[in-house]
Amino acid sequence: MEGGLKAWEGILPRGFPEPLIAYFTPAGAPGEYIALAWLLEDGTAGFYGEIAKKFDETGLSGLFDRLAELEERHKEKLFELYGSISGSKAGADFPHGILSDDSKGWFIEGGITLEEALGWMEGKQVKDILELCIALETIAYDRYIVMARKVEDALSKEVFELLSQEEKEHLGEMTERIEKIPAGLLRAPE
Numbered sequence: 001m002e003g004g005l006k007a008w009e010g011i012l013p014r015g016f017p018e019p020l021i022a023y024f025t026p027a028g029a030p031g032e033y034i035a036l037a038w039l040l041e042d043g044t045a046g047f048y049g050e051i052a053k054k055f056d057e058t059g060l061s062g063l064f065d066r067l068a069e070l071e072e073r074h075k076e077k078l079f080e081l082y083g084s085i086s087g088s089k090a091g092a093d094f095p096h097g098i099l100s101d102d103s104k105g106w107f108i109e110g111g112i113t114l115e116e117a118l119g120w121m122e123g124k125q126v127k128d129i130l131e132l133c134i135a136l137e138t139i140a141y142d143r144y145i146v147m148a149r150k151v152e153d154a155l156s157k158e159v160f161e162l163l164s165q166e167e168k169e170h171l172g173e174m175t176e177r178i179e180k181i182p183a184g185l186l187r188a189p190e
Contacts, residue, residue, distance in 0.1 A: 030085050030151045030152075030153055030156040031082060031085060031086055031098055032098060032099060033147050033150070033151060033156070033160075034078050034081055034082045034085070034095075034156070035082065035094065035095030035096075035098050035099050036095070036099065037074075037078050037143075037144070037147065037160075037163070038075055038078040038079065038082075038094070038095045039095050039096075039099070039106075039107055040107055040108065040109050040111070040140070040143075041071045041072075041074040041075045041078065041109075042071075042075055042106070043106045043107045043108040043109075043113075043114045044071045044108045044109045044136065044140070045068045045069075045071035045072050045075070046068075046106060046108075046114055047108045047114055047117055047118070047136075048064045048065075048067040048068035048071060048133075049064070049065070049068045050118055050121075051064045051121070051129065051133070052064035052065045052068065054121070054129075055126070060126070060177075060181070063173075063174065063177050067133075067170060067174070070166070070170060074163055074166065077159060077162070077163065078159070078163075079094070081155065081156060081159045082094065084155055085153060085155060085156060108136060109136045109137070109139055109140040109143070110132075110135065110136045110139050111139070117132075120132075126181075130174070130178050130181075133174060134171065134174060134175060134178070137167055137170050137171040137174060138171060140167040140170075141164055141167040141168050141171060144160045144161070144163045144164035144167060145160075145161075145164045147160040148160035148161045148164060
């Protein structure tokens with residue numbers, strides 16, 4: 001991807017389903033924001049894990065295994081934050097137990113279902129998949145900035161600001177790695 005972030009103009013890769021940009025609008029309380037963020041981190045970790053399997057032959061699987069691991073760490077931070085602000089440990093039904101039925105399913109950071117994203121990937125070039133991942137990290141970065149502004153309690157604000165910085169770091173790392181990929185590896189994964 002020539003130009004890295006400089007070439008990024010906020011457009012999703014060709015044919016990608018529209019993200020549900022307003023996915024967080026039903027949330028009102030900090031606990032709901034935390035639960036929704038956890039849900040997206042969970043789906044994105046699964047998505048990166050699936051990409052790592054597809055990229056096993058290309059040598060890029062390590063990047064996506066690492067990103068999946070980082071998303072898992074975000075889930076841990078969000079789980080701990082929920083316990084801190086609610087005064088009780090999240091139950092086995094977290095996050096769905098505190099969200100509406102609209103939140104059922106496995107979503108990724110772009111606000112679409114994991115199933116949609118995996119279906120979209122079939123037959124795509126590696127470059128298209130990597131551009132999608134940059135778009136997802138950009139959306140996550142933006143969302144955490146918005147969430148930090150919307151919540152009022154200091155601890156939630158601090159965690160969301162930390163997560164936004166970490167998403168920005170993921171974005172930088174991914175862009176840096178993509179710029180070093182030999183052209184021969186930018187073929188469709190098997």
